[in-house]
Structure formats: C-alpha cells, structure tokens
Amino acid sequence: MPTIIAIDRAGQEHRLAADTGQSLMQVLRDNDLDVMAICGGCCSCATCHVYVADDWLTALDPQAPDERELVQDSPHFRAGPSRLSCQIPVTDRLDGLRVTLAPED
Template sequence: MVKISVTNLAGQTRTIDADEGMSLMENIRANDFDDLQAICGGCCSCCTCHVYVEDGWYEKLPTQADDEAMLIEDSECFQPGKSRLSCQIEVSGDMEGLTVTIAPEV
C-alpha cells in the first residue's frame, strides 16, 4: 500500500492506502471520494477525473501521453504543471507521500 493524500472539493484532506498497479482514479474512487466522477471509467475521454498534483510531484510522475495532454489542456480548470487525469497515473511504490487535490467541475 502507498500512502497518498487526497483533498476533496470541500477542502478536506484524507490520506488513503492506495494499491500499486491500480490507477490513481480507481484508488480515489475506492476510498469514497464521490467528488471524482470519472464518468468514462478511465478511458481518457472525459476529463472528470482531473486532479491537481502538489508542487514537486508533477515531474516525478510518468510523462503524460499526447491524448491526455490534449484533453486536459482544453479543460477550463487546467493548471500548467499541476493538472493530470488520475485515470492515467498508475500507482507505484515511488509515489509514497503524493498529494493531489480533486479539480472542480465546470
């Protein structure tokens, strides 16, 4: 299990035990964060699993694929160097201490 801190839309932060090999989106949803809609179920087609990655972590995560980058850059809530789709991040042991905030839906 990997400890990851997640902040919901109300500003409440909770640390979860995330399973390696599952996506960050799957882990967040499995821990009852209903703010993360993930409508497409992880197909990288809807942007409803958008999160902001805490400073210092963005560069440590796997590089975005072109389809994720194009989709998320079109979001009204896009923040360069922070925005990622949680469905596209596979949790690994080196993500211990990762902190993310669920992005607002517009």
C-alpha cells in the same frame, strides 16, 4: 502499500491506502472521493481531473499526448499540475503523493 494524500473540493485532507497497479482515479473513487470518472479510465472524459502538488510533478511519468490534449480543454486547466488521475498508475515510488481534486467542469 503507498499512501496517497488527497484534498477534496471542501479542502479536507484524506490519507488513502492504495494498491500498486491501480490507477490514481480508482484509488480516489474507491475511497468515495467525488471523482465521476464517467469514461471509466479510458482517457475520454476528463472528469478525473486533479492538481498534483508541485513537489511531486517530476515523480510522475510525462503525460501522453491524448491526456495532455484532453486536460487542456478543461476550463479549470492549470499548466503544470493538471493531470487526469486515470492516467497515473500507482507505484511504490508515489508513496506520499499529494493531489487536490479539480473543480467539476
């Protein structure tokens, strides 16, 4: 069971046990982190925006074009670390993944 390390908007660190097969968004939401995920994971709202720690960027699959376009529209977009957590499937190789919730748009 991978552990995800999530930093909330107050700067508090949370260590979350995640099931493989879930999306990162589901892990954050199920652990009561403040992720609205309005579209439910359909890649159409960007309210699941997170920043992935630099040393984890290469461990993730590349962004699909629709995710890239949507997250780039966020006023809090950062080239590189910005990802939509609903588009990141949890796998064992993401054990220790570190993300920070982006500010609400």
